[in-house]
Amino acid sequence: MADLWSVYLWPLIIIVAQILAIVLPLLLAVAYLTYAERKVIGAIQMRKGPNVVGPFGLLQPIADGAKLFLKETVIPTGADRAVFVLAPMLTFILALIGWAVIPFDEGWVLADINVGVLYLLAISGLGVYGIIMAGWASNSRYALLGGLRSAAQMVSYEISMGLIIISVLLSAGTLNLTEIVNAQQGMWYALPHFPMFVIFVVSILAETNRAPFDLPEAEAELVSGYNVEYSAMTFALFFLGEYANMILMSGIAVVLFLGGWLPPIDAAPFTWIPGVIWFALKVCFILFIFLWARATFPRYRYDQLMRLGWKVFLPLSLAWVVATAGVMVTFDLLPA
């Protein structure tokens, strides 16, 4: 009996506690990301943003959540019920499980696996299923068009993202995210790979279907795209999934390019602040770019979006991989 406890049950309890320690702050962050988005966009457009519910409107996300929770879930008659209900759950689950491999600080990681980068690529590649399933199962034209647009868009931008990640991997010499961060001691990869950092940030905008690449849910053309038939909690799951995905993608960008938990300068006043705080600050910086871009740029036309992905980003990132490899071999910089 003691064996069962120490070998199976105790580790299980530890893992569940760790998962909760990641998921609960994440959900809180998602809630306040929506608040931050409305405040930031409000400030950019010289409005006040939410300021009624609670002090400074701080309880607004809670009120929104409660509203969605109390509404009725409507399933359209012609919908494929199983797939219709499965799609939002899939989106939400995929946005959560990516966090398993993200290192928040030295050793603060749920699963320190050797193929962490590939795992993240796989998870972000799966994100398209939630949307395409929702679009198809709704049995509605707008939803289907939104789903198809999104599928094409995410597949296109994933390719250039993969190539960008390869040039980072060439410099780091490992697929393990903790080791990638440690390899950035002294120089964050955003400096030598600056053009790739820019392209990566633009690509994650497209990958998460955010403005100016939010064609799958372009209100003016598709009403609301793939989630037009969803209501109440099923809609809330899509919403949570989208925002959790934004934070996840920002986290990936921070780990790959901005040195994860490392302080900007390895000296006294900066090293007093714990690594988790640095990580959170950097994630907030990337998230601010998300919101900033949404308030600044008009939506891309669909053919322009495809042109940018395939004819601009793909050749550029491929050329950068070749250039990185060439430089590293010529100057003998390859990591052992």
Added chain:
Amino acid sequence: MIHALTFYLFAVVAVASGLMVVTSRNPVHSVLWLILAFFNGAGLFVLMGAEFVAMLVIVVYVGAVAVLFLFVVMMLDINLLGLREGMLKYLPIGAALGVVLVVEIGLLAVDWTFASEAMTLRAAPTPDVAEVSNTEALGNLLYTQYVYLFQVSGLILFVAMIGAIVLTLRVNPNVRRQAISRQISRPKSEVVAVRQVRNREGI
């Protein structure tokens, strides 16, 4: 014990979803079951310690190939009743094909002999899992010993890609395309006029 349990979980779900791929009426459901089967295949690879291959299966098959599959199947306008009507007509041909395949596999299985040193050759290049990581081991093999095969498979894919583009590319002279370089190289003086507009007067 846990290892065996997870193996049977993955294996059973993989086989069951494989069956569902063939038997489900709705082709979109078939593709979704196929994706579940891929997933469990990847799970089995993880159990074997081949984590790199597992992730590649998910990235390539689930993340790219199956998406395109789903894309195509969703766009097909399939009459489900019509599909079932043809069932009896094609059953003999399908059954005959199946029987031929089973007989062939049976013949092979009975008559199969391994070359004497095949097993040692197969096991030889595999380095110890504890020493070298999956990715490194695969890379070392792929880009040294099998580099020509690797390049040839790349060329084959390249040719297939060009073929697909040639087959589907239609140049329509009536389409007015956007020339971005021409758009952004227009001088400011041609396109923008700055006027001082007085309040309540207009231009």
